[in-house]
Amino acid sequence: MVKTKIDISRALTYVSRQVINLYHTKVNDLIDQLISKTGKGKEYLGWIDLPERLSSEDIIRIKTTANKIRSNSEIFVVIGIGGSYLGARAVIESLGHHFTHLNQDQNNPIILYAGFNLSAGYLSDLLEILDKKDYSLAIISKSGTTTEPAISFRFLKTHLIKKYGISEARNRIIAITDSSNGALRELADQEDITSFVIPNDVGGRYSVLSPIGLLPIAVAGFNIDDLLKGAKAMKEFILNPNNSSENPAVIYAAIRNALYKEGFTMEIMANYEPKLYYLVEWWKQLFGESEGKDNKGIFPSGVNFTTDLHSMGQYIQDGPRTIFETVISVEKSNKKLQVPFDDANLDNLNYLAGESVSSVNLKAEIATSLAHVDGGVPNIRICIPEISECVLGELIYFFEFACALSAYTLGVNPFDQPGVEAYKKNMFALLGRPGCEKETKQIKKRLE
Ligand code: PA5
Numbered sequence: 001m002v003k004t005k006i007d008i009s010r011a012l013t014y015v016s017r018q019v020i021n022l023y024h025t026k027v028n029d030l031i032d033q034l035i036s037k038t039g040k041g042k043e044y045l046g047w048i049d050l051p052e053r054l055s056s057e058d059i060i061r062i063k064t065t066a067n068k069i070r071s072n073s074e075i076f077v078v079i080g081i082g083g084s085y086l087g088a089r090a091v092i093e094s095l096g097h098h099f100t101h102l103n104q105d106q107n108n109p110i111i112l113y114a115g116f117n118l119s120a121g122y123l124s125d126l127l128e129i130l131d132k133k134d135y136s137l138a139i140i141s142k143s144g145t146t147t148e149p150a151i152s153f154r155f156l157k158t159h160l161i162k163k164y165g166i167s168e169a170r171n172r173i174i175a176i177t178d179s180s181n182g183a184l185r186e187l188a189d190q191e192d193i194t195s196f197v198i199p200n201d202v203g204g205r206y207s208v209l210s211p212i213g214l215l216p217i218a219v220a221g222f223n224i225d226d227l228l229k230g231a232k233a234m235k236e237f238i239l240n241p242n243n244s245s246e247n248p249a250v251i252y253a254a255i256r257n258a259l260y261k262e263g264f265t266m267e268i269m270a271n272y273e274p275k276l277y278y279l280v281e282w283w284k285q286l287f288g289e290s291e292g293k294d295n296k297g298i299f300p301s302g303v304n305f306t307t308d309l310h311s312m313g314q315y316i317q318d319g320p321r322t323i324f325e326t327v328i329s330v331e332k333s334n335k336k337l338q339v340p341f342d343d344a345n346l347d348n349l350n351y352l353a354g355e356s357v358s359s360v361n362l363k364a365e366i367a368t369s370l371a372h373v374d375g376g377v378p379n380i381r382i383c384i385p386e387i388s389e390c391v392l393g394e395l396i397y398f399f400e401f402a403c404a405l406s407a408y409t410l411g412v413n414p415f416d417q418p419g420v421e422a423y424k425k426n427m428f429a430l431l432g433r434p435g436c437e438k439e440t441k442q443i444k445k446r447l448e
Pocket residue numbers: 081082083084140141142143144145146149203204205206289417
């Protein structure tokens with residue numbers, strides 16, 4: 001049995017049971033295409049088996065490397081962009097302390113991220129911090145040629161060599177990349193740097209349960225066995241034909257596509273726990289890059305409630321009626337806090353004295369969902385009992401499977417991203433990259 005549940009009852013005013021059932025059958029049939037590897041992007045289906053694909057030796061190697069980093073580093077820098085860093089960040093931030101940087105537990109290095117922007121300010125500030133701390137880094141890039149992480153790595157590698165000397169610097173770099181191709185593989189092999197492999201048949205945004213996600217998560221001090229266990233439980237549940245009517249991945253893919261057909265073209269993923277911010281960022285990348293192609297796809301966006309009820313809440317309640325909302329609802333907080341009694345009661349809050357803050361949060365969630373449904377926004381709830389490694393493993397696998405099914409239902413290839421090349425082409429032309437001379441001339445002319 002899995003702990004993650006889906007509730008679509010608050011979407012039913014906007015799409016009939018009959019239409020949902022039609023989509024349910026269609027989506028359910030598509031599972032076969034994933035399992036038999038006959039659908040679009042069939043060469044990138046290695047993620048399906050990631051929960052049990054790593055051998056116990058692989059897992060031990062990840063943990064041994066993580067322990068070494070934990071013993072000699074106050075900071076661990078994860079360099080990567082898109083699928084090469086978002087999954088690790090989603091899990092680490094969901095499980096960590098909200099103020100981890102101010103509450104440094106001596107046993108856990110602080111995880112910092114680089115290579116996901118081109119900001120000189122960000123990189124300079126990071127280097128300034130690294131001057132004063134012992135650190136190690138992971139450069140994560142499947143292609144090994146992505147500009148943002150490659151530039152950051154150049155700076156950090158130089159910094160590391162200056163700080164520790166070449167031999168110790170090599171000891172503090174981990175490369176996670178392709179098994180045989182690319183600049184990073186060459187570097188790892190030539191300079192005898194510890195490296196892990198990104199499987200050829202796993203794309204970046206489906207890679208969190210590979211060393212890409214597992215190494216940083218283990219360095220941060222979280223339990224990767226439980227994460228994989230949760231993912232495995234979800235895999236078994238999803239692939240068990242006896243669970244067809246309750247299969248959360250099928251239900252989610254079916255309701256999304258049924259709503260899309262009714263003109264709901266934007267999905268807002270809402271959380272009521274600030275720690276889940278990066279989980280939503282990861283989800284946005286997973287669905288946005290997988291579905292948005294061939295002029296089709298639901299636009300994925302995210303909000304943090306109750307914070308954004310005082311900003312985006314207005315748009316959701318009253319703006320164009322093309323939005324549906326999916327809420328990650330956490331049943332139990334691992335922190336107990338009760339609203340205190342106040343003698344003066346100037347804020348008139350004594351009616352809440354003794355009430356737990358989590359219960360106030362839950363009531364805000366129910367109240368908001370009902371208001372949004374009444375205002376024309378269908379609501380889906382993804383219910384989890386708590387935020388833990390096991391539940392996050394379930395959630396990750398559930399979203400990945402649902403995303404592949406949803407994209408197949410739309411008729412697009414979930415595993416490519418041809419659209420991300422357009423900006424790169426222009427950027428390389430503007431930067432005057434060798435081999436782009438013709439494009440450089442053309443783009444410069446456009447800008448005259
Ligand atoms: O999901 C994807 O494939 C992308 O987001 C990639 O992960 C991202 O572009 C980084 O690519 P690479 O790992 O080759 O540097």
